[in-house]
Amino acid sequence: MARASSTSRKLTVTVFAWLVGLTLFFPVLWTVLTSFKTEAEAIADPPSLLFFNWTLENYVVVQERSNYFRYFWNSVLISVGSTVIGLIIAVPAAWAMAFVPSPRTRGILMWMLSTKMLPPVGVLIPIYLIFRDMNLLDTRTGLIIVMMLINLPIIVWMLYTYFKEIPGEILEAARMDGAQLRNEIIHVLTPMAIPGIASTMLLNVILAWNEAFWTLNLTAAKAAPLTAFIASYSSPEGLFYAKLSAASTMAIAPILILGWFSQKQLVRGLTFGAVK
Amino acid sequence: MGRITLDQITKSFGEAQVIPPLDLTIEDGEFVVFVGPSGCGKSTLLRLIAGLEDVTSGEIRIDGKPATDLPPAKRGLAMVFQSYALYPHMSVRKNIAFPLKMAKLPQEEINRKVENAAQVLNLSPYIDKRPGQLSGGQRQRVAIGRAIVREPAAFLFDEPLSNLDAALRVNMRAEISELHQQLSTTMIYVTHDQVEAMTMADKIVVLQAGVIEQVGSPLDLYNHPRNLFVAGFIGSPKMNFITGPEAAKHGAHTIGIRPEHLRTSKESGEWTGRVGLGEHLGSDTFLRVETEFGEMTVRTIGDFDARHGDTVYLTPDPARIHRFDESGLSIR
Numbered sequence: 001m002a003r004a005s006s007t008s009r010k011l012t013v014t015v016f017a018w019l020v021g022l023t024l025f026f027p028v029l030w031t032v033l034t035s036f037k038t039e040a041e042a043i044a045d046p047p048s049l050l051f052f053n054w055t056l057e058n059y060v061v062v063q064e065r066s067n068y069f070r071y072f073w074n075s076v077l078i079s080v081g082s083t084v085i086g087l088i089i090a091v092p093a094a095w096a097m098a099f100v101p102s103p104r105t106r107g108i109l110m111w112m113l114s115t116k117m118l119p120p121v122g123v124l125i126p127i128y129l130i131f132r133d134m135n136l137l138d139t140r141t142g143l144i145i146v147m148m149l150i151n152l153p154i155i156v157w158m159l160y161t162y163f164k165e166i167p168g169e170i171l172e173a174a175r176m177d178g179a180q181l182r183n184e185i186i187h188v189l190t191p192m193a194i195p196g197i198a199s200t201m202l203l204n205v206i207l208a209w210n211e212a213f214w215t216l217n218l219t220a221a222k223a224a225p226l227t228a229f230i231a232s233y234s235s236p237e238g239l240f241y242a243k244l245s246a247a248s249t250m251a252i253a254p255i256l257i258l259g260w261f262s263q264k265q266l267v268r269g270l271t272f273g274a275v276k
Numbered sequence: 277m278g279r280i281t282l283d284q285i286t287k288s289f290g291e292a293q294v295i296p297p298l299d300l301t302i303e304d305g306e307f308v309v310f311v312g313p314s315g316c317g318k319s320t321l322l323r324l325i326a327g328l329e330d331v332t333s334g335e336i337r338i339d340g341k342p343a344t345d346l347p348p349a350k351r352g353l354a355m356v357f358q359s360y361a362l363y364p365h366m367s368v369r370k371n372i373a374f375p376l377k378m379a380k381l382p383q384e385e386i387n388r389k390v391e392n393a394a395q396v397l398n399l400s401p402y403i404d405k406r407p408g409q410l411s412g413g414q415r416q417r418v419a420i421g422r423a424i425v426r427e428p429a430a431f432l433f434d435e436p437l438s439n440l441d442a443a444l445r446v447n448m449r450a451e452i453s454e455l456h457q458q459l460s461t462t463m464i465y466v467t468h469d470q471v472e473a474m475t476m477a478d479k480i481v482v483l484q485a486g487v488i489e490q491v492g493s494p495l496d497l498y499n500h501p502r503n504l505f506v507a508g509f510i511g512s513p514k515m516n517f518i519t520g521p522e523a524a525k526h527g528a529h530t531i532g533i534r535p536e537h538l539r540t541s542k543e544s545g546e547w548t549g550r551v552g553l554g555e556h557l558g559s560d561t562f563l564r565v566e567t568e569f570g571e572m573t574v575r576t577i578g579d580f581d582a583r584h585g586d587t588v589y590l591t592p593d594p595a596r597i598h599r600f601d602e603s604g605l606s607i608r
């Protein structure tokens with residue numbers, strides 16, 4: 001009896017999980033499929049799912065009209081650059097909070113997280129003006145700085161939870177062994193936290209890659225990443241769904257591939273502390 | 277060299293004062309054991325010496341030089357932790373080499389010293405393994421190896437054997453004692469186990485609630501405990517205490533007599549009692565005896581044939597009776 005009920009429960013959970021998964025995945029699948037249709041088929045009613053004339057025409061047009069690789073390269077620089085700089089700042093910060101906590105540490109962590117709850121548009125004008133005055137508008141440097149700053153709370157939080165799992169005695173042993181703070185962090189803490197740092201890095205590259213608000217508002221042409229590349233196809237003078245879909249597919253493909261190959265790391269990163 | 281002086285040091289965590297003002301001198305080459313019940317501040321005291329905690333007030337000197345404000349790395353001390361605290365991502369070789377690498381020694385010298393330490397501690401077969409692949413005893417040896425390569429002014433041990441099983445513990449105890457004989461470097465060893473303290477120490481420091489109750493050689497503490505706490509803490513099984521008229525006969529508020537200083541007989545003796553629990557080990561016999569003064573533990577050499585409910589007679593060795601006044605201090 002118990003066996004039967006646990007089997008049916010398993011089944012329910014599995015079906016439910018597949019439903020949720022498919023619901024989440026469907027828009028992506030639809031985008032990819034649409035990118036292979038002609039514009040006419042893309043807006044056909046009722047829509048055709050798989051039985052249409054597959055064409056690569058959209059990709060050709062998109063590549064002709066705009067230089068995909070320039071956007072791609074901007075995306076790579078901005079997401080990787082902001083993550084690496086963020087990590088360099090966050091590792092010592094998380095070290096301090098995890099191993100030398102003060103009564104205010106919790107409060108500082110909460111405060112940092114609370115900045116993520118602010119609607120970004122609330123600080124758009126001041127940041128825009130600062131950027132204009134500092135000549136950072138439409139520069140990769142500017143975007144790297146903004147991306148780094150908006151993701152820093154998440155990086156610090158994630159590293160903090162990883163570092164909390166490392167026994168403080170090992171760092172104390174390093175101190176006794178004559179390691180200065182710098183060596184303690186470089187030779188002992190960082191190698192021990194490599195899995196956590198890798199997950200943090202991945203997640204933040206993805207977040208920065210997908211970020212659209214700041215990238216759209218602070219760039220024009222030179223520093224525009226793939227988000228701007230997609231947006232340039234949703235023009236008001238008529239919607240080209242198929243071309244838009246092709247552009248979107250090209251923009252999300254790299255990150256999907258990255259995510260696919262690192263799913264183990266990512267899952268471990270996102271559930272850290274919950275399992276184990 | 278490794279002479280360590282603590283001068284009126286105190287330590288508070290927030291409001292709570294864990295170590296009230298404390299003075300102590302540890303001579304060069306001594307094996308000193310801090311012993312006391314759990315939570316009495318042994319680890320805190322050791323960590324103050326190590327520099328892992330800052331003193332709230334007072335001064336620490338190492339070889340006469342002020343060390344109070346020196347970071348751990350600059351004090352020239354090595355520590356072996358209860359959890360071993362090995363670097364899990366490094367091989368045994370790299371673990372042992374780490375302090376030398378931090379000291380920027382030439383690679384050849386590092387190699388030579390690491391090989392040497394591995395030889396001394398029988399670690400050579402495991403030298404390229406990670407700590408995770410080693411047994412508890414082997415890990416312990418690696419931790420000791422990492423400490424000795426630096427040739428520190430003193431070794432600090434914080435309950436290093438408490439994660440090992442009983443048999444291994446006895447072995448490692450002997451090994452650490454032997455190491456001390458070989459190196460004759462100052463060692464400070466923290467434990468809550470008075471047997472470890474008695475067997476290893478040149479000098480025992482008995483702590484209770486951050487206060488030094490007595491400092492002395494093992495036999496000094498055994499023969500002349502300064503107060504009730506030390507009398508009860510040192511020695512196994514525990515000393516028996518009697519208060520009331522029987523103590524008054526000896527001009528004391530409390531008298532204490534160790535289980536091994538009570539002569540047991542089935543025919544006659546000073547005190548009468550009834551046997552409760554008996555432990556017959558062959559080499560010794562431990563009996564719990566219910567007397568008019570309460571339950572007493574006695575120890576006799578060899579087997580003593582007494583069963584539950586038997587009547588036995590106990591006679592204390594008069595020269596071995598410890599007398600204490602009302603405040604618990606020993607009367608000499």
Ligand SMILES: Nc1ncnc2c1ncn2[C@@H]1O[C@H](COP(=O)(O)OP(=O)(O)O)[C@@H](O)[C@H]1O
Nearest residue numbers: 289292294312313314315316317318319320321
């Ligand atoms: N970092 C700390 N913060 C607050 N209290 C502490 C800290 N470390 C130790 N204590 C307190 O100090 C007392 C002594 O602890 P400890 O030195 O670890 O004892 P022992 O090693 O003798 O068991 C305990 O009451 C403990 O709760």
Ligand SMILES: [Mg+2]
Nearest residue numbers: 318319320435
């Ligand atoms: Mg302790």
